[in-house]
Amino acid sequence: MNDPDNPIERPFTVEEKHALSLLMDMVIPPSKTYGVPGAGDTLILNTIINDAGRRTPRLMDALAALEEMSQEGCGVGFAELPVEQRGSIVNAFREAHPGVANLIANLATQCYYRDDRVMIALDMETRPPHPEGYVVEQGDWSLLNPVRKRAAFYRKLDQPSS
Amino acid sequence: MSEEPVDVLIIGAGASGAAMSWSLADTRMHIVCLEQGGLMNPLTYPSTSRDWETRAQGEFAINPNQRNLPTDYPINEDESPIKIANFNGVGGGTVLYAGHYPRFHPSDFKVKSLDGIAEDWPISYDDLAPFYGENDRMTGVAGLAGDPAYPQDNAHRLPPLPLGKSGQILAKGYNKLGWHWWPSDTAIITEDYDGRAKCINLGACGSGCAQGAKGSADVTYWPHALRAGVELRTHCRVREVTIGKDGMATGAVYYDGNGDEQVIKSHIVVMASNGVGTPRLLLNSKSPQFPDGLANSSGLVGKNLMFHPYASIQGVFNELTDGFAGPHKAIRSQQFYETDPSRDFVRGYTMEIQRGMPPVRTAHTGMRLGRIPWGDDHHSAFRRLYNHVTGMVAVCEDLPEEHNRVTLDPHLKDGNGIPAPKINYTLSDNSRKMLDHGVARATEILEAAGATDVMSEAPISWGGWHLMGTARMGLDPAKSVVNEWGRSHDVKNLFIIDGSVFVTSAGVNPTSTIQALALYIADQMKSRLTNLFD
Structure with missing residues (x-):
């Protein structure tokens, strides 16, 4: 495991990128139904790797742990596992390492839901909120009428709890 | 660098420091505010970029340990189920707050009298009411008059x-x-x-309002305070408040943006560093006169922390x-x-x-x-x-509750080597x-x-957005840190104006009350200038 006080600063290897792509697709898989890529898609994966920043060592540790669990349990590496066995390994990993599993899910979602293809599929505008902003309807203020009729009910200072 | 004493030194440029700076400016005193963070630029806020939700969890995260910027200080919060939210920069926590701005109720100031628990405040809703109004005008508040849950007011909405x-x-x-x-x-x-x-x-x-529509203190009070002549020094982190032989505050030692130690002398020192930062600084300001931390003869500095x-x-x-x-x-x-x-x-x-x-x-x-x-x-x-x-x-x-408290962590330090706070x-x-x-x-x-x-x-x-109670106000020096107008019982030229002075927390967001209190204390100071230290 990496020492958190002295994290290793190195790029992901090709093998690690491949394993990370498989893992991210298990968090959010591609879907023909919704016409969207998975979180392991090349563009999204690059965003994930870029966004990981100081969390990179924890991500690398997670990949190493998955590889070790695969080798010990199945005799082959994580990337070579059949899909169902990969799922079992990942489930076991999530149970054993819930904090890192949350980190993986958070990274996947924060990068996935700002991909143009995903946003368009969700009918979102592919832009930041500023400077255009959004329209929010005023709403039906007549809903307040019953409350307007209510007498003041704040507690007076000569009113002990009753 | 040493310089001629200024009249008023305010430590912290957030909600309370901004309001106090603006209010005191009309005295034409030389007022300097030291802020450990920088000036905010709304056009760099997350909502201006596509990755805004990611940035809101990174450099604009509400938790300082998660944000981990050079302007932040770490907080040991391992022994608290509720983690601290703050922001260090001009505007302080208001840069990231949601802007919910209710007032306290009259009953909130009289909890002991009404319910037999905690303590009463030494001031009332009526004392603060004019300052709530003034604060609303300075901030710009949306709302609707006539709420039956509140006394009627003539606030500008x-x-x-x-x-x-x-x-x-x-x-x-x-x-x-x-x-x-x-x-x-x-x-x-x-x-x-x-x-x-x-x-x-x-x-x-x-994560900050790029439009400037949200009333964070950097866009409400500060432009007015600066135009009125208040001097704001950013990237200046105070290490300790200094004390003279006469037991009066003499100013502060701080580190500037280059990390160089500086000394500033002042006739009045005002603490506005929030309910964690203020007790941290007081506890770090030990001296032979105040071996347990400045203004701490009651032993209550840091205690009674309320979220x-x-x-x-x-x-x-x-x-x-x-x-x-x-x-x-x-x-x-x-x-x-x-x-x-x-x-x-x-x-x-x-x-x-x-x-x-x-x-x-x-x-x-x-x-x-x-x-x-x-x-x-x-x-x-x-x-x-x-x-x-x-x-x-x-x-x-x-x-x-006294066991809920801010102390100094024996090991953890910020980027300038100043002991960091610990929350229990x-x-x-x-x-x-x-x-x-x-x-x-x-x-x-x-x-x-x-x-x-x-x-x-x-x-x-x-x-843990709301940080209150760690230097509370009261009439009895044995049961409070400051008096009914924010002056330390122990140090007669030291004032505390942030959420630390809250006696109880009420069940509403505190910012409008923090700022109303800062205006009230400023008003008290102005009305007592001739005998402020008596």
């Missing part, structure tokens, strides 16, 4: 924030049950005001909500605000609605609460929640029962409004 789809859904739920709700008083301008442009519903209030324990209760609806568009707030309910002896807890809480959630937060929340799985069902589960969630938080009154906090039985009550009542509302699923969390672990 801009039109209320839009109800939107979410507000309407929830209003119908409250109406079905016959329970109170009202448009929130919110520090977000709905019309152009004081040179600032109105809200355009960015939906990113919690507002929050419950989050969100409903899933078949109909569309506002999603993330629009200010986070719209309406509030104080149906359960005042003490009711039929309940198993004292005091009460406010319900603030939460309009909706942006996509990443929807996914995070859904995954954390078991509504959105990994794998093939992710997409359909996400779509059930996205733009279909609205709900509320219950803001629960926290009671003062346990959730009281009263708070737990209040949270449970809030979750149950909110669930009733959401179900009455048509929710098909209700998700709740209590307390919100990351929700």
Whole structure:
């Protein structure tokens, strides 16, 4: 495991990128139904790797742990596992390492839901909120009428709890 | 560098420091404010970029340990179930707050008299009322007069924030049950005001308002204070307040942006560093006269830390909500605000609605609460929640308990080597029962409004937004740190004006009260200038 006080600063290897792509697709898989890529898609994966920043060592540790669990349990590496066995390994990993599993899910979602293809599929505008902003309807203020009729009910200072 | 003494040194440029700076400026005294963070540039806020939700969890995260910027100091919060939220920069925590801006109730100042618990404040709602009004005018507050949960006032209010789809859904739920709700008083301008442009519903209030419509202190008080001649020094982190042989504060030692040690001398020192930063600095300011920390003869500096324990209760609806568009707030309910002896807890809480959630937060929340799985069902589960969630938080009154406290961590230090604060906090039985009550009542509302699923969390672990009580005010020097106008009992030219001085926490967001108090204390100082140190 990496020492958190002295994290290793190195790029992901090709093998690690491949394993990370498989893992991210298990968090959010591609879907023909919704016409969207998975979180392991090349563009999204690059965003994930870029966004990981100081969390990179924890991500690398997670990949190493998955590889070790695969080798010990199945005799082959994580990337070579059949899909169902990969799922079992990942489930076991999530149970054993819930904090890192949350980190993986958070990274996947924060990068996935700002991909143009995903946003368009969700009918979102592919832009930041500023400077255009959004329209929010005023709403039906007549809903307040019953409350307007209510007498003041704040507690007076000569009113002990009753 | 040493220099001629200034008249007033204010430590911290957040909500209270900004209000105090502006108010004292008309005295034409030489006022210097030291701020450990920098000036904010709204055009760099997350909502100006596509990765805004990611940046809101990074450099604009509410937790300083997560943010970990050079302008931040670390906090040991391992022994607290509620983690600290703050921001270090001009504007302080208001840069990231949601802008919910209710006042205290009159009863909040008399908790001991009314309910036999905690302590009464040495001042009343009526004492603060004019300053609430002045603060509202400086900040720009949207809302609606006539709320039956409050005494009537003549506050200047801009039109209320839009109800939107979410507000309407929830209003119908409250109406079905016959329970109170009202448009929130919110520090977000709905019309152009004081040179600032109105809200355009960015939906990113919690990571800084790029529009400048949210009333953070950097865009409300500071432009006026600077024009009036107040000197603001940024990237200046105070290490300690210094004391003379006569027991009076003489100024402070601080580190400038280059890390160089500087000394500033001042006739008056004002602490405005929030409910954690202020006790930290006082406890770091030890001297032969004050071996247990400055202004700490009562032993209460750092003690009685209060948060507002929050419950989050969100409903899933078949109909569309506002999603993330629009200010986070719209309406509030104080149906359960005042003490009711039929309940198993004292005091009460406010319900603030939460309009909706942006996509990443929807996914995070859904995954954390078991509504959105990994794998093939992710997409359909996400779509059930996205733009279909609205709900509320219950803001629960926290009671003062001495074992909830800020101390100095024996090992942890900030980037300048200054000992960092440590938080010890346990959730009281009263708070737990209040949270449970809030979750149950909110669930009733959401179900009455048509929710098909209700998700709740209590307390919100990351929700230590409100930092109060760690240098409280009072008449008795043995039971309080400052007097009824904010002056230290021990050091007669030392004032504390932030949430530290709160005696009790009420069940509402504290910022409007913090700023009203700062204006009140400034007014007291101005009216006593000839005998301020007597």
